[in-house]
Amino acid sequence: MVVTRIGRAVVVLGAVAVAFGVAGLAAADGSFTDRAGWLVGRPSIELALAGFNRLGAMCTLALGVVAVVAGWRRSVLGVGIAAAGFAVMALQVVVQWGRGANVLGGRGSNLSLWGGLAIGLATLAWAMRTNADERDPA
């Protein structure tokens, strides 16, 4: 299967999400939906990249895998599903962070990370849809 330029960009974004998901799973401890979250990065040198509990890390990892496969297979639907999933995760930060519950353990930087993945993947899904060459030939 030929991976196009846009498909390759989708795969890269998915791979970034997979990397964050794996790092989040490695960092997370405590309860599955720990509201404080566990930081990925090095806070001591101002590189606290994002926060995750186990649920947040697993969702990030799963949607990343969906994006990688969808980019590889040129599936507009798959890329759209991954984008929608990350949009819901970003919205969860706005609704819950700093309050009583925070089911994904994220913080402001997760809004940027998950929101960026949602925007990037949605834009690429649109580009795949408008270019016949980019769609799954099947």
Add this chain to the structure above:
Amino acid sequence: MTETVRPTDEVVPDRIGRVILGAFRITVGMLWLVNAGWKRPPDFGENSGRGLYGFTTDAVEHEVFPPFAWLVREAVLPNFRAFGWGVLIVEAALGAFLTLGLLTRLWALVGVGQAIAIALSVLNAPDEWPWSYYLMVAANLVLFAIAAGRYVGLDGVLRPVWAQRDTWSARMALRWS
């Protein structure tokens, strides 16, 4: 026969140059992304006097530019929670768009504005390093100048798609990418 070289000849970066420009843009994007992390709703530090609220009051207590200090005192602090949400959303968006390299020239200008606002708040505050804020403004200006999303960024992937479409949104995307 000698080749004429003019100072205004366009410089096309080689592969290493493109990777470095992409890495530079991602670094600036990460600067905004990481710093969206400590702006915590719902009070953004208003109850403790720390966090974003503490830095915002620096604009009044350690005045840099009197009209800006007046604006913060009269308009921002009385509506601080709404302002806090605005800062969080803008900085999270800066982190997202600049890291992706999507509509980079537009978001680089937003970054310049936000960096200037931060500088006008804290330049005179104790224990601050003013050059870090000058560099923040400069870094975002450079992203605008070089259209940094075209190197290892989504602008580079999507500009050919936008160029094929004769719509207002595609023309705007081409202009701001």
